[in-house]
Amino acid sequence: MQDKGVLLIISGPSGSGKGTVVENLIKDGDYILSISATTRNPRNYEKEGEHYYFKEKNEFVEMIETGGFIEHACFCDNYYGTPKKRVEEKLAEGMNVILEIEVQGALQVREKMPDAVLVFLVPPSIKELENRLKGRNTESAEVIESRIKRAVEEIELLREYDYIVVNDEIDNAVSKIDTIVKTEKMRPFRNLETIKKLKGEI
Numbered sequence: 001m002q003d004k005g006v007l008l009i010i011s012g013p014s015g016s017g018k019g020t021v022v023e024n025l026i027k028d029g030d031y032i033l034s035i036s037a038t039t040r041n042p043r044n045y046e047k048e049g050e051h052y053y054f055k056e057k058n059e060f061v062e063m064i065e066t067g068g069f070i071e072h073a074c075f076c077d078n079y080y081g082t083p084k085k086r087v088e089e090k091l092a093e094g095m096n097v098i099l100e101i102e103v104q105g106a107l108q109v110r111e112k113m114p115d116a117v118l119v120f121l122v123p124p125s126i127k128e129l130e131n132r133l134k135g136r137n138t139e140s141a142e143v144i145e146s147r148i149k150r151a152v153e154e155i156e157l158l159r160e161y162d163y164i165v166v167n168d169e170i171d172n173a174v175s176k177i178d179t180i181v182k183t184e185k186m187r188p189f190r191n192l193e194t195i196k197k198l199k200g201e202i
């Protein structure tokens with residue numbers, strides 16, 4: 001029997017580079033991205049079990065009531081949530097499971113799964129964040145201003161996180177997060193099987 005993987009929560013403001021960092025972590029076979037469930041309709045390119053688990057609203061609500069989610073929220077009349085069963089299965093297999101979620105969802109996870117490791121990804125500065133958002137050329141000035149305001153609000157909650165990683169360069173940020181996870185895996189409470197072997201119990 002192997003020791004469990006680490007549940008890794010990655011949060012950060014829009015423009016911090018979360019998606020790219022997560023993609024690079026997953027290239028390492030030790031990480032897997034948790035798949036969320038949602039009640040919204042699938043887009044043309046989206047596949048069941050690959051992009052989302054698509055649920056009817058009554059099914060989703062039933063899962064909430066029976067404790068089937070680690071965290072959930074409602075946006076624009078659609079529910080989104082992280083199914084508990086798949087996460088627990090992958091952790092038991094020794095995989096490190098990544099949840100890329102916003103701050104409120106991360107704090108929900110911390111309440112239900114206190115062993116989770118919370119990492120907050122930030123740009124080098126708010127000015128750099130603004131430059132990145134403008135560089136996308138996909139959002140209006142008003143939306144960018146709103147995202148920056150939201151980023152400042154989220155930074156106020158940084159003390160709730162275990163680690164802060166500055167994403168000044170992708171490879172550097174990925175390396176830092178991987179080091180965090182490898183360090184966490186050496187903590188005694190994550191190595192109960194190893195301790196039992198040392199004691200001759202198994």
